[in-house]
Amino acid sequence: MSQGKTRGRPVMLDDNDYLRYGRQLLLPDWGEGGQQAIANAKVLVIGLGGLGVSVLASLAGCGVGKLVLVDGDKVSLSNLHRQWIYQPEQVGMAKVHAATRWANQLNPDVHVDAYEQMVDELTLHTLLPEVDLVLDCTDNLGSRHLINRGCCEYRRPLISGAAIGWQGQLQYIAPSGPCFACLCPQQQGGEPANCREAGVVPPVVSAIGHLQALMALKVLLNQPLDFHLRRFDGHTLSWQQFELGANPDCTVCGGNHESHH
Secondary structure: OOOOOOOOOOOOOOHHHHHHOHHHHOOOOOHHHHHHHHHOOEEEEEOOOHHHHHHHHHHHHHOOOEEEEEOOOEOOHHHOOOOOOOOHHHOOOEHHHHHHHHHHHHOOOOEEEEEOOOOOHHHHHHHHHHOOEEEEOOOOHHHHHHHHHHHHHHOOOEEEEEEEEOEEEEEEEOOOOOOHHHHOOOOOOOOOOOHHHHOEOHHHHHHHHHHHHHHHHHHHOOOOOOOOEEEEEOOOOEEEEEOOOOOOOOOOOOOOOOOOO
């Protein structure tokens, strides 16, 4: 567990911050105010596979003040082709500890809390009240539904990513918008294949993870995001975008939506 700047009081920028983050501070819709907002943010990242390591790299690199990492898996040799922050000598090591070490080396000012466990209801009830934003980087449908329910209950914005084969998917889920269960009701069908069964193209999963991080930064910078579902096809290098509507019969969030048109 790292001990970065975040200590429960507002973080102010110092000379080192202006040097480290100078290129993003130049952006007119980022600036000092945006960097301070990012430095004071607390973000929960669930899953440290191919999606999660790219999310971690982008958010730690940009200076998000506190990152809370949850994953119960260990580094394996089959991870290394796409989970690029891990090293061969770390095979068998808990991913959260390897990822924390990597983030500390990249940016010592970022505070990292590591939870070596798979996500469950108790963990979410403990962590969700303490964070501003959640990124779902898991690879199974059960966890996605569990995280979605928790975020709906605690009204936390959620960014969900997925990648399988040559395909990727992104969805931003706000407390006022349609949730993951509106798109994919839990009772529908069985568990879809994951990359362990169907394979995955490393640049696709890395790209989706980095775009999750980009969405997260837009949320933290208070920039607008729509509720469209975005799907990427690595074969054709093309995107599809679908406008989602709230399901009034959704068992998770039905009837609680504000208009988003």
